[in-house]
Amino acid sequence: MARSDGQNLTYRIVQALGVAIVSGAYSAKNPFPIEADLCKQYGASRSVLREAVKMLTAKGLLSARPRQGTWVQPEEAWNLLDPDVLRWLLERKPSYALLREFGQVRLAVEPKAAALAAAVAPREAKAAIATALEQMAQADRDEDDPLPSDIAFHLAVLRASGNRFYSQLSGVTESALRISIRLQNRYKGVRRASVPDHKKISDAILAGDADGAEQATRALIQEALELINKADSDGVSEPRKVRRS
Amino acid sequence: MARSDGQNLTYRIVQALGVAIVSGAYSAKNPFPIEADLCKQYGASRSVLREAVKMLTAKGLLSARPRQGTWVQPEEAWNLLDPDVLRWLLERKPSYALLREFGQVRLAVEPKAAALAAAVAPREAKAAIATALEQMAQADRDEDDPLPSDIAFHLAVLRASGNRFYSQLSGVTESALRISIRLQNRYKGVRRASVPDHKKISDAILAGDADGAEQATRALIQEALELINKADSDGVSEPRKVRRS
DNA sequence: CCTGATTATTTGTAATATAAATAGGATTAT
DNA sequence: ATAATCCTATTTATATTACAAATAATCAGG
Missing domain, CATH: 1.20.120.530 (GntR ligand-binding domain-like)
Incomplete structure (x- = not known):
């Protein structure tokens, strides 16, 4: 499937994080969590979580650097024409x-x-x-x-x-x-x-x-x-x- | 960076595989390799390679299933409007x-x-x-x-x-x-x-x-x-x- | 006060083990 | 013989652990 349906853990996390990001859940006062915390939050291993984050990075929603952490990209960088991204936006916001x-x-x-x-x-x-x-x-x-x-x-x-x-x-x-x-x-x-x-x-x-x-x-x-x-x-x-x- | 520049190993592999895919390097007679072979080919660990594959999946180029392997999606499924995908296409093909x-x-x-x-x-x-x-x-x-x-x-x-x-x-x-x-x-x-x-x-x-x-x-x-x-x-x-x- | 070394934190990469899914073959019952 | 079932091998999915690399923040020395 090209779409992120709930077939497996990675896609479920992509979906959940994607929705949260486009809904504006993360900001300066509530920055995007570090890997370890997200693992705990979703009860997933680092492998799975990192793969989900990488998929969102590929859609322009996230960016990451060592020591600096992972952060939500400014809205201009989001791939609005990505079917997943637009769907999340329209359905949630x-x-x-x-x-x-x-x-x-x-x-x-x-x-x-x-x-x-x-x-x-x-x-x-x-x-x-x-x-x-x-x-x-x-x-x-x-x-x-x-x-x-x-x-x-x-x-x-x-x-x-x-x-x-x-x-x-x-x-x-x-x-x-x-x-x-x-x-x-x-x-x-x-x-x-x-x-x-x-x-x-x-x-x-x-x-x-x-x-x-x-x-x-x-x-x-x-x-x-x-x-x-x-x-x-x-x-x-x-x-x-x-x-x- | 939203773009896949050569900053790290994962992005280099995304770039290389992305170009290969849109250039039509993989087909029925030359199917997309299994993880293990790609790891050897690029001298990378499974983690890195899987993350690269997941990014290409997020762009609609690949799809994967246990036992069935990973395969190139039909061209209609590619996110042509993804900047990376279009750039690869225009530059290489x-x-x-x-x-x-x-x-x-x-x-x-x-x-x-x-x-x-x-x-x-x-x-x-x-x-x-x-x-x-x-x-x-x-x-x-x-x-x-x-x-x-x-x-x-x-x-x-x-x-x-x-x-x-x-x-x-x-x-x-x-x-x-x-x-x-x-x-x-x-x-x-x-x-x-x-x-x-x-x-x-x-x-x-x-x-x-x-x-x-x-x-x-x-x-x-x-x-x-x-x-x-x-x-x-x-x-x-x-x-x-x-x-x- | 500045400069440079040190440290601590976070992502990046690697290696290994086990689970889950399933195509394809082997087996069995009818 | 045929159909249904079970078994097995293969591949991705997930988990865990360890270490490397990058860099912001801190600290020491001038």
């Missing part, structure tokens, strides 16, 4: 600021991905988009939760772009979408998935209409972004923590 | 495909970053952009290498956007820009830094003209991207490996 910033990324990227998908995606990739749309419509009719198919739709578009960096973003988009859409639900009440808006995108991509796909996607995400800004300025309570999956 | 894909990312992101910078950047951040432009002009006059100031300019714009994800991208943009601009040099002959094009961007940002900044940036990157495509279809030799910094 969701903020309108972060949602807005990620919304801006989506607004920059997804319309271009849709345009590329329209222009160059192979038949199967386009089919995956159509399938996600169909499931979304189905969920809408049955008044099921549209979230999974909504997410699947956006990921399918990113993947269909054929751009590896965009595909890569699907990993982090998944977390962000989950939080964003939950916010929309709470703000607008029971969610009616905007099937027609998504259908416009899908139709344009299937028809090979790059411009149309780009504009339709931009409109959709612009709306989501505006909702975030509106909820923020209206002072709607910050999006709540989410249960771990 | 630069391809037009990857440069084009990263160019598409820049084309999506940088114009929006410039627009944001024009709209919201504080005075110091704008000043940093102006300074980079000035150094670029200076280098141009003195026929010095314009590369460092060119890079500094783009990073300053990304940072001035105030969007943490865009700032984050500056880490990976640095590697990609270095390769891209080298390519332009070889293709167009001695490079004359396009100071006027960058000045347009800087002026618009300083004037708070978001649309102007966006369009000027788009034009600049579009040109760079077209050059990559042109060099590719003209069959110009693939960009060469770069010495390690």
Whole structure:
């Protein structure tokens, strides 16, 4: 697994420490503990603990030096685009600021991905988009939760772009979408998935209409972004923590 | 250090293995070695070697299971947006495909970053952009290498956007820009830094003209991207490996 | 007060032992 | 013969201990 699930002790510690770090649990008055103390705290051997710390170091969260200890890196050094890091941040410390910033990324990227998908995606990739749309419509009719198919739709578009960096973003988009859409639900009440808006995108991509796909996607995400800004300025309570999956 | 420089044994092994992995050194006929063999190969203890492997696992390059061994993840799982991973890829295995894909990312992101910078950047951040432009002009006059100031300019714009994800991208943009601009040099002959094009961007940002900044940036990157495509279809030799910094 | 040696602390590296997981082969029952 | 089960070998996971290296803090001597 690429993700840090709870399969073994090391990954459990990575998860626990990662969450604690991005939640701001460590600071000047509560510095990051030394190895020995963390071993005691988690009941783990030095080997395991050091491996966990090294994984967090690889994600830009920590840094270490002999005698100086191990410390939390400044936030600018964190690999925000690492799926684990972004997930920890969004699940434990969701903020309108972060949602807005990620919304801006989506607004920059997804319309271009849709345009590329329209222009160059192979038949199967386009089919995956159509399938996600169909499931979304189905969920809408049955008044099921549209979230999974909504997410699947956006990921399918990113993947269909054929751009590896965009595909890569699907990993982090998944977390962000989950939080964003939950916010929309709470703000607008029971969610009616905007099937027609998504259908416009899908139709344009299937028809090979790059411009149309780009504009339709931009409109959709612009709306989501505006909702975030509106909820923020209206002072709607910050999006709540989410249960771990 | 967030980057894997050669400070200690673990990081040297991370670097060596990371490069080997992204270069495709391991495959079905040459599977990733078991711990014991890697220890011998690098003359390191199991602790050090395991910590290095864990760091590469955190970057999505490796995965491991008891009895099954450690193996290289499929390329889709690699954290392409990890600065180390992208640097290894671009330095060791630069391809037009990857440069084009990263160019598409820049084309999506940088114009929006410039627009944001024009709209919201504080005075110091704008000043940093102006300074980079000035150094670029200076280098141009003195026929010095314009590369460092060119890079500094783009990073300053990304940072001035105030969007943490865009700032984050500056880490990976640095590697990609270095390769891209080298390519332009070889293709167009001695490079004359396009100071006027960058000045347009800087002026618009300083004037708070978001649309102007966006369009000027788009034009600049579009040109760079077209050059990559042109060099590719003209069959110009693939960009060469770069010495390690 | 400064300078340089000393010490103490923390991470870095090494070596070894045992546990857990599991692919693949051997065994047994039907 | 086939299927289910057990066994075994291999590889990573975890634990423990020891020592090395780096360096901040302390102390001694001028």
